Amino acid sequence: MRTLVTLACTECKRRNYTTKKNKQNNPERIEFKKHCKWCKTHTVHKETR
Template identity: 50%
Template sequence: MEQVFTLRCEECKSENYRHRKNKKTHPDKMEVKKYCPTCNKHTVHKERK
């Protein structure tokens, strides 16, 4: 049971990445440090449904 979701930058709130995960094995919201082209630096990106 895969779910597709969007990763949103915490600083500028732009939605940069789409990702998928298995909801049964990873029920928590995802939080990753990725590059944001809008901020032009690495920032924390959190899962948005």
């Protein structure tokens, strides 16, 4: 089952993105390199709980 997760910027700690993930296929926390409009650069965004 796919669940909704929130991605937070590792630099400014703001929660900028939401995405869906399958917890059976990806049990660990996901991280993407995405653009943060507050930092004005591409930063790593990690899954928050």
